[in-house]
Amino acid sequence: MDFSGIRNIVILTGAGVSAESGLATFRGPDGLWEGHRVEDVCTPEAYRRDPALVHQFYDARREKLGTVQPNAAHEALARLDAEWPGELLLVTQNVDDLHERAGSKRLLHMHGELTSAWCLACDERFGWSGPMGEEASCPSCGERGRIRPDIVWFGEMPYEMERIEEALQRADLFVSVGTSGAVYPAAGFVQTARYCGAKTLEINLEPSLGSYMFDESRTGRAGEVVPAWVDELLQSDQSSPISR
Ligand code: BJW
Numbered sequence: 001m002d003f004s005g006i007r008n009i010v011i012l013t014g015a016g017v018s019a020e021s022g023l024a025t026f027r028g029p030d031g032l033w034e035g036h037r038v039e040d041v042c043t044p045e046a047y048r049r050d051p052a053l054v055h056q057f058y059d060a061r062r063e064k065l066g067t068v069q070p071n072a073a074h075e076a077l078a079r080l081d082a083e084w085p086g087e088l089l090l091v092t093q094n095v096d097d098l099h100e101r102a103g104s105k106r107l108l109h110m111h112g113e114l115t116s117a118w119c120l121a122c123d124e125r126f127g128w129s130g131p132m133g134e135e136a137s138c139p140s141c142g143e144r145g146r147i148r149p150d151i152v153w154f155g156e157m158p159y160e161m162e163r164i165e166e167a168l169q170r171a172d173l174f175v176s177v178g179t180s181g182a183v184y185p186a187a188g189f190v191q192t193a194r195y196c197g198a199k200t201l202e203i204n205l206e207p208s209l210g211s212y213m214f215d216e217s218r219t220g221r222a223g224e225v226v227p228a229w230v231d232e233l234l235q236s237d238q239s240s241p242i243s244r
Helices: 044-049 051-065 072-083 098-102 161-170 186-195 222-238
Strands: 009-013 088-092 107-109 112-119 125-127 147-151 173-177 199-204 216-219
Touching: 009 072, 009 161, 009 186, 044 051, 051 112, 051 147, 072 088, 072 098, 072 222, 088 161, 161 186, 173 186, 173 222, 186 199, 199 222, 216 222
Parallel strands: 009 088, 009 173, 088 107, 173 199, 199 216
Antiparallel strands: 112 125, 112 147
16 A cells, blocks of 8 residues: 555554453454353443443453553554654554553543543543442542443443544544454444545454455554554655655
């Protein structure tokens, strides 16, 4: 793909970008949902039915966060963020904090964050570390037992959709990294970007469900393919007449 003339970039990441850091993906043989049925943990109904199970699931993943580090893909995307002179928006579906720990700044978490909590009593959101459990008190209103993980579950509206849509409409390049394309609305971003004239590139271990919608697919481990792509993109920017 020829990257010359590209100014505005939107990058979508999924669980595959954090796989080489040791965080399980959702689908597939070693997937996070191997031991849990999705309906048991990732819906508001499941939370109402069995809050203890849902807290257990997220408490364990929050704890695991402290034992993992960003990998070469997170680092390359942070380097791109720091060096790219045009618009750039990194939209992650991941609830881990590895992109920010690698140094990405122009970043949003469309499916929420493990390190954030939401009080259903006063509607405040605030940072959270350690276990949450069923009996946690809200630091804002003091209510007990009304705090849930600040995570977007099935049937709930992902965060910052307006900002994402606007960025997709302005994008010259849309890149999807490490996502299976099984969950909407993220799986539809490639169509919006294409419709609005962007070039589209997929980087994934294997072709995703929506692979056919991309102009180009590069298969391999994100920790290898992403740094190579970032080098290529930054080099093409330096040789582009638009950047001078
Ligand atoms: C590697 C790698 C390596 C591995 N290197 N690659 C029917 C049709 C269409 C839509 C719907 C429908 N029925 C219901 C819906 C909507 C629903 C939906 O999409 N359901 C589908 C199951 C069909 N979506 C929703 O409900 C969303 N809300 C919504 O739609 O609101 C209404 C709305 C209307 C209009 C506009 C906007 C909104 C909410 C979705 C919430 C998703 N939440 C979850 C769980 C919470 C977070 C958490 O616990 O962590 O988010 S689900 C789960 O899937 C998680 C992920 O962010 C998300 C995506 O998964 P991801 O990242 O793609 O992971 P995997 O495991 O699937 O794939 C990993 C990939 O990496 C694989 O391809 C590997 O090969 C690859 N890989 N190692 C590179 N080293």
